[in-house]
Amino acid sequence: MLTEARGRLPWLREGSSVPQQQVIRDFGTSRAKAHKDIWERVPQRQRAGMPRWKKKREAVPSLNYTRRGFRLKEGRLHLAGGIVLAVVWSRNLPAEPSSVRVYQDSVGHWYGSFVVPAQARPLPATGRVLGVDWGVKETATTTSDTHDLPRPQHGRKAQAKLTRYDRMMARRRPKKGQAASKGYREARKWRAKTYAKIARQRQDTGRKWAKKVVTDHDAIAVEDFKPKFLAKSSMARKAADAAISATKKALIEMGHKHRRDIRLVHPAHTTMDCASCGARTKHALPLSERTYTCTTCGTVSPRDKNSAHVMLHRAGLNPAGAEGTRPPGALLPEAA
Ligand SMILES: [Zn+2]
Numbered sequence: 044m045l046t047e048a049r050g051r052l053p054w055l056r057e058g059s060s061v062p063q064q065q066v067i068r069d070f071g072t073s074r075a076k077a078h079k080d081i082w083e084r085v086p087q088r089q090r091a092g093m094p095r096w097k098k099k100r101e102a103v104p105s106l107n108y109t110r111r112g113f114r115l116k117e118g119r120l121h122l123a124g125g126i127v128l129a130v131v132w133s134r135n136l137p138a139e140p141s142s143v144r145v146y147q148d149s150v151g152h153w154y155g156s157f158v159v160p161a162q163a164r165p166l167p168a169t170g171r172v173l174g175v176d177w178g179v180k181e182t183a184t185t186t187s188d189t190h191d192l193p194r195p196q197h198g199r200k201a202q203a204k205l206t207r208y209d210r211m212m213a214r215r216r217p218k219k220g221q222a223a224s225k226g227y228r229e230a231r232k233w234r235a236k237t238y239a240k241i242a243r244q245r246q247d248t249g250r251k252w253a254k255k256v257v258t259d260h261d262a263i264a265v266e267d268f269k270p271k272f273l274a275k276s277s278m279a280r281k282a283a284d285a286a287i288s289a290t291k292k293a294l295i296e297m298g299h300k301h302r303r304d305i306r307l308v309h310p311a312h313t314t315m316d317c318a319s320c321g322a323r324t325k326h327a328l329p330l331s332e333r334t335y336t337c338t339t340c341g342t343v344s345p346r347d348k349n350s351a352h353v354m355l356h357r358a359g360l361n362p363a364g365a366e367g368t369r370p371p372g373a374l375l376p377e378a379a
Pocket residue numbers: 317318319320321322337338339340341342
């Protein structure tokens with residue numbers, strides 16, 4: 044079918060058939076994964092129901108080359124179809140790559156992403172465990188006071204810029220059936236650039252935090268947070284969700300790399316349970332309520348710290364390995 048399509052469509056013929064075959068193979072062999080790749084960048088609200096075709100002009104190019112489709116020679120990347128690329132290497136490849144994905148981001152920059160066998164770097168055992176709760180006020184509240192991650196501040200200026208570009212785009216938006224103006228395309232590019240910068244900063248903060256957490260603990264119980272990105276939610280809420288997602292991703296990757304035990308905990312009722320006695324309150328605490336008071340055992344603790352301890356219990360980790368855990372029996376409130 045590809046041969047037939049190439050015969051009919053000149054623009055398809057212009058490209059090498061090797062990555063085209065690979066695109067089809069990717070889709071056929073691991074449909075779920077290919078599906079994820081394709082729909083990843085489509086906003087959530089469009090995902091409901093039947094998938095929507097991505098228009099060619101909206102799609103960001105992404106091509107996968109496996110062993111016979113690429114070659115590395117003197118630091119240059121040779122692709123099937125006689126394409127030679129000078130690569131700016133971010134770091135040396137740790138092993139022989141089995142494939143490379145060449146793609147363009149929304150800003151217009153081109154990247155090559157190489158697949159190499161994963162190399163585990165086990166870290167020495169610490170005998171310590173950590174519970175992590177995600178939140179808006181603090182991105183991560185943990186069972187150790189020295190491992191909490193406050194809400195990142197660097198996004199603020201950029202967020203203001205994003206809002207400005209959003210308005211600019213709304214003003215310059217082309218009418219139906221009309222081509223986008225230069226001004227509109229420009230605003231869209233600036234927005235994409237700013238957004239990419241925020242994403243990089245989030246990733247960087249997340250990785251640094253994850254490295255510290257993973258170095259200091261053998262096992263980490265973490266809330267399996269799923270971002271909602273509700274249409275009505277505030278900019279601050281959306282930014283917080285994105286920060287949590289990036290941090291959680293970094294933690295899972297870092298844990299995997301260093302062979303740590305990362306346990307994902309279902310988020311239901313984690314704010315309602317008492318970390319000391321396990322009793323559940325009848326109603327969820329309103330977000331404004333910063334203190335958790337247990338009506339069964341009388342424990343009083345900061346709300347997010349309580350949730351972080353609940354993560355440990357839920358994950359089946361021994362809270363004795365966590366810092367700041369009260370010895371059994373000492374259940375009276377500190378202030379009493
Ligand atoms: Zn209790």
